[in-house]
Amino acid sequence: MNMKTSVAIRDAVPVAEPEANRFEFRDAMSRMAAAVNIVTTNGPGGLAGFAATAVCSVTDSPPTLLVCLNRGASVHPAVTANGVLCVNVLSDGHQDLSRLFGGKTPVEERFSAASWSELATGSPVLDDALVSFDCRIIHRADGGTHDILMCEVDAIRRRDDGQGLVYFDRTYHRAG
DSSP states (O other), X not given: OOOOOOOOOOOOOOOOSHHHHHHHHHHHHTXXXXXXEEEEEOSTTOOEEEEESOEEEEEETTEEEEEEEETTSTTHHHHHXXXXXXXEEOBGGGHHHHHHHHTXXXXXXXXXXXXXXXXXXXXXXXXXXXXXXXXXXXXXXXXTTEEEEEEEEEEEEEOSOOOEEEEXXXXXXXXX
């Protein structure tokens, strides 16, 4: 089947100069829609949380997620010291909460903006998240500026209603 479609396509940009690479890559990645999550942790390293789109499923046997964490992020020491985290998948009503956890807002202010509980690991679980994956970090790999965390799921809590929140083209959108 031959279908003609009119699509605006930009010329390819060579990736040679490092600073131009970073800009071009970030600009290109803004065109990839991603679910918005708040990743939380608590334990000996302290309470912490951050907004993340770099989260994905690895396998269902055993249930495992991949989470990318910037080594320069203020939450990095707490997450690595605690060895546990919870991936809270946000609904379309959580845009303001995502902004709090994605900025420089103090930890106490971030967590006081919502209702939290715990499951297996002690990491904060967002009470009205679409789904929460309570995990233990079982492996850490080098990903340039980021740690790639392999996280085995110990407990899952989900709700059956609500619409997802995705980030696309540098803005939030409702999904579902």
